[in-house]
Amino acid sequence: MRQKMLALWPLLTLGLTAGSLAQAQTAPAPTASITADTVGPLNARALLVDTQGRPQGEAAFVQREDGVRVNVQVRSLAPGNHGMHIHEFSACAPGVDAATNTVVPFGGAGPHFDPAMSHNHDKPTAANELGHGGDLPMLTVGENGTGRASFVTDKISLRGENGILNRTLVIHANADDYASDPAGKSGGRVLCGTVDRQGLSVRDYPLPGWQTFPEGVTYDAGRNLLLTGSAQTGDIYAVNAASGETSLYSRGGALGRRAALDLKVDSQGRLWIAGGAEGTVSVLDRYGVTLKVLETPKSPAAFINDLALAPDGHVYVTDSRRPVIYRVSPDLRLSAWLDLTKTPIRYGEGDNLNGIVATPDGRALLIAQSNTGDLWRVDLRTKAVRKVLTGLKNADGLVLRGQDLYVARNRDQVISRVRLNADWTSAQLAAEEPLAGLRFPATLTVVGSDLVVTQAQLDRREGGTPETPFRLTRFSAF
Structure with missing residues (x-):
C-alpha cells in the first residue's frame, strides 16, 4: 500500500x-x-x-x-x-x-x-x-x-x-x-x-512477462489466490493475495487455449476460461489440469469474452461478435441458450455484449454492451430482455456486490459503480474512479472488502509499447 x-x-x-x-x-x-x-x-x-x-x-x-x-x-x-x-x-x-x-x-x-x-x-x-x-x-x-x-x-x-x-x-x-x-x-x-x-491507497501485484496483457482475474478464496490469464499467450498465473508471490498455474496453448480472457472459479475449485477468438470455454481442475474444452460453432467471428456462474450451477457465456448467449449445464454441456436477434439487443461494429453477472437470487443476468454503453437485464426464466441503464461506453468486466455493480471501462480508464434497485430493473451511475491510474482495465474480482482489477493494456497489443511490469491493482470498494 x-x-x-x-x-x-x-x-x-x-x-x-x-x-x-x-x-x-x-x-x-x-x-x-x-x-x-x-x-x-x-x-x-x-x-x-x-x-x-x-x-x-x-x-x-x-x-x-x-x-x-x-x-x-x-x-x-x-x-x-x-x-x-x-x-x-x-x-x-x-x-x-x-x-x-x-x-x-x-x-x-x-x-x-x-x-x-x-x-x-x-x-x-x-x-x-x-x-x-x-x-x-x-x-x-x-x-x-x-x-x-x-x-x-x-x-x-x-x-x-x-x-x-x-x-x-x-x-x-x-x-x-x-x-x-x-x-x-x-x-x-x-x-x-x-x-x-493524492488521498487514495492502492496495492499493485506485479506480473511476469513482456507480453502478458492480463485480461481476466478471479479469486480462489479457499487458497487465497488470485488467478489471472494472458490475452496474448493463454498463460494462467497464480498470485498469492497476501504476499504477492506469483507462479505459473497453467501454460498457454494447452489443448488449443491460445488466449485467456475472463476467468471464474466455481464452488468445486474449477477454473473456467473464456477463450476469445478460439470460440472456446476451457475448464481446469484446481491443479491447473484441463478437464474439458467446450467448443462453440466454428466461425471467423467468434469472440467468447465473459462468463457468469449462476446459483443453480449453470454458466452463462457472452460472445462479443455473434449475437447469442451460450449456456453450460452442470454436466458440462454447452448450448446456444438465447438468440439475441429476437431481442431488443442489436449487434454492431466492435465489441458488443461483454461483461456478465448473475443476480444472487438466480432470477436474472446483468450484461454490459461495450460499444453502445447499455446495461441489459435478461430474465433467466422467461428470457425477457430489458434495458437497465445506458452511458457505460467501453464497459468490460462486471462485479456485483449487493446492489452495487462495479464496471471496468477499459478505454475510459475508470471503474464505475452503478447502484441497482431491489429487482435489478433500474439503476443509476453512483461513482467513477480512476484509482491511482489505470491502463485499460478489463475485469474485476472481489477479495473480502476489496476489489482487484486487471490493468490489461489491450490497446497496446497491436501498436505502441506496453508499460511493464504488467499488474493487477487492489483497492477498497467505494
Missing part, C-alpha cells in the same frame, strides 16, 4: 491566464464524466528530482470541469525557457530514448503521452488528434534559477482517456519549438516526477 499526501504552494502565473489555455483547446472532453463522485478530491502531485535523485521542485494537478489546473515550482535550473511534457510511463529512471536510440537520464519515462495517437509534436493549444496530449506550456526560469508556472489545460485529465495519473512530468534542458518531432528540440531530460494521486 502507498499513501499519498497533498502538497500545495502559492504559485505565480505564466503569460497564459488561468483558463485561457483550456478555452483555446479544441480537443474533446474525456469520455468519463467529471461530475460523478470519486473517493476523494481528484488531485495529484509530482515530486520533481534531478538526474542525481535530488528533489528540485514539485508540481500539483487539480481536476476541474474545464480541465486540469497545473502548478509547477522548480529551483536550480538554468535561466530561460524549458520544454515541459507529460511522458507515457511512470519510471523516472535511465532508459532508451527512441529518438536517439541511446540510454539517457529519465529515458524510462518513455515518449510523450499521446492518447489520440497523433504521432506528432505540436503546440499546447493543439487538439490531441493533432499533437501529443503531453505537450504543455514551457516553464520559464528566472536569473535566480527558480521557475513557477500555473495554467489550465484540457489536453490532459486525471481520469478517462486522457488520464495522466501514474505517468511522468519531465522538464527539459532547452526551450520547445512546438514543431520538431519528437520533442521540439528541447534537449535533455533534466527533471522528472511521477504524477501520484
Whole structure:
C-alpha cells in the first residue's frame, strides 16, 4: 500500500491566464464524466528530482470541469525557457530514448503521452488528434534559477482517456519549438516526477512477462489466490493475495487455449476460461489440469469474452461478435441458450455484449454492451430482455456486490459503480474512479472488502509499447 499526501504552494502565473489555455483547446472532453463522485478530491502531485535523485521542485494537478489546473515550482535550473511534457510511463529512471536510440537520464519515462495517437509534436493549444496530449506550456526560469508556472489545460485529465495519473512530468534542458518531432528540440531530460494521486491507497501485484496483457482475474478464496490469464499467450498465473508471490498455474496453448480472457472459479475449485477468438470455454481442475474444452460453432467471428456462474450451477457465456448467449449445464454441456436477434439487443461494429453477472437470487443476468454503453437485464426464466441503464461506453468486466455493480471501462480508464434497485430493473451511475491510474482495465474480482482489477493494456497489443511490469491493482470498494 502507498499513501499519498497533498502538497500545495502559492504559485505565480505564466503569460497564459488561468483558463485561457483550456478555452483555446479544441480537443474533446474525456469520455468519463467529471461530475460523478470519486473517493476523494481528484488531485495529484509530482515530486520533481534531478538526474542525481535530488528533489528540485514539485508540481500539483487539480481536476476541474474545464480541465486540469497545473502548478509547477522548480529551483536550480538554468535561466530561460524549458520544454515541459507529460511522458507515457511512470519510471523516472535511465532508459532508451527512441529518438536517439541511446540510454539517457529519465529515458524510462518513455515518449510523450499521446492518447489520440497523433504521432506528432505540436503546440499546447493543439487538439490531441493533432499533437501529443503531453505537450504543455514551457516553464520559464528566472536569473535566480527558480521557475513557477500555473495554467489550465484540457489536453490532459486525471481520469478517462486522457488520464495522466501514474505517468511522468519531465522538464527539459532547452526551450520547445512546438514543431520538431519528437520533442521540439528541447534537449535533455533534466527533471522528472511521477504524477501520484493524492488521498487514495492502492496495492499493485506485479506480473511476469513482456507480453502478458492480463485480461481476466478471479479469486480462489479457499487458497487465497488470485488467478489471472494472458490475452496474448493463454498463460494462467497464480498470485498469492497476501504476499504477492506469483507462479505459473497453467501454460498457454494447452489443448488449443491460445488466449485467456475472463476467468471464474466455481464452488468445486474449477477454473473456467473464456477463450476469445478460439470460440472456446476451457475448464481446469484446481491443479491447473484441463478437464474439458467446450467448443462453440466454428466461425471467423467468434469472440467468447465473459462468463457468469449462476446459483443453480449453470454458466452463462457472452460472445462479443455473434449475437447469442451460450449456456453450460452442470454436466458440462454447452448450448446456444438465447438468440439475441429476437431481442431488443442489436449487434454492431466492435465489441458488443461483454461483461456478465448473475443476480444472487438466480432470477436474472446483468450484461454490459461495450460499444453502445447499455446495461441489459435478461430474465433467466422467461428470457425477457430489458434495458437497465445506458452511458457505460467501453464497459468490460462486471462485479456485483449487493446492489452495487462495479464496471471496468477499459478505454475510459475508470471503474464505475452503478447502484441497482431491489429487482435489478433500474439503476443509476453512483461513482467513477480512476484509482491511482489505470491502463485499460478489463475485469474485476472481489477479495473480502476489496476489489482487484486487471490493468490489461489491450490497446497496446497491436501498436505502441506496453508499460511493464504488467499488474493487477487492489483497492477498497467505494
